[in-house]
Amino acid sequence: MIAFEATQEFTEGLALALGLGAVQRGGNIRLRHLSPPEAAHLAHQGYGRLKAEDLAWAECLAVGIEAGEQNADLEELLRVVRAFADRDALAAKRVILFGAQPSAVEYVREAFRGLGMLTIEEDLAGLELSPERMMLAGNRMAEMR
Numbered sequence: 381m382i383a384f385e386a387t388q389e390f391t392e393g394l395a396l397a398l399g400l401g402a403v404q405r406g407g408n409i410r411l412r413h414l415s416p417p418e419a420a421h422l423a424h425q426g427y428g429r430l431k432a433e434d435l436a437w438a439e440c441l442a443v444g445i446e447a448g449e450q451n452a453d454l455e456e457l458l459r460v461v462r463a464f465a466d467r468d469a470l471a472a473k474r475v476i477l478f479g480a481q482p483s484a485v486e487y488v489r490e491a492f493r494g495l496g497m498l499t500i501e502e503d504l505a506g507l508e509l510s511p512e513r514m515m516l517a518g519n520r521m522a523e524m525r
Contacts, residue, residue: 381437383430384444385414385453394478395444397511401518410434414453430457435464438473440521441497445479445488454484458491471496474524476517478509 382402384395399409412434413427435441443457464470475497477485489499 381410381412381430381434381440382442382444383412383414383434383457384442385446385451385457386444387446391444391446391479393511394509394514395442397514398442398444398478398518398521401515402522403518404515405519405522407440407518407522410437414457430460432460432464435461435470435473436466440474440476440524442476442478442517442521443488445477445481445484451484454488457488461492461495461497467496471498473497474521475499476521478514478517480509 382395382399384391386392386395395411399411402409411427412430414430445454461470475492477489477499479485492499
């Protein structure tokens, strides 16, 4: 499961590269966009929004974060995750976070850890992100299954 917030094609491209890397290693993916604004400049528009059914389906969750800490998209993501009824299943999911805003990534990481979720320390927060790096992360994500 790859959920991302993005207003530009760059972050969308990173999410797609992550998904491609997962598929290369035999993973199945779902892409979900977190509350796309009207002015979002994305190559594709039909990702859908993250729902509890997506979390139930996913073995791993990747979250791409573009904005700062107190953002409606991030709060909606956390609302969906907090509302997930099966806490044991939620705690079994591996999470990888990526984004250019370290404070926002840390905010989400701490919220997920508070719910018992295991965030992968080898996440992509604060790194120079590239499609190649994201494809490798997708490979690792699929191998965690």
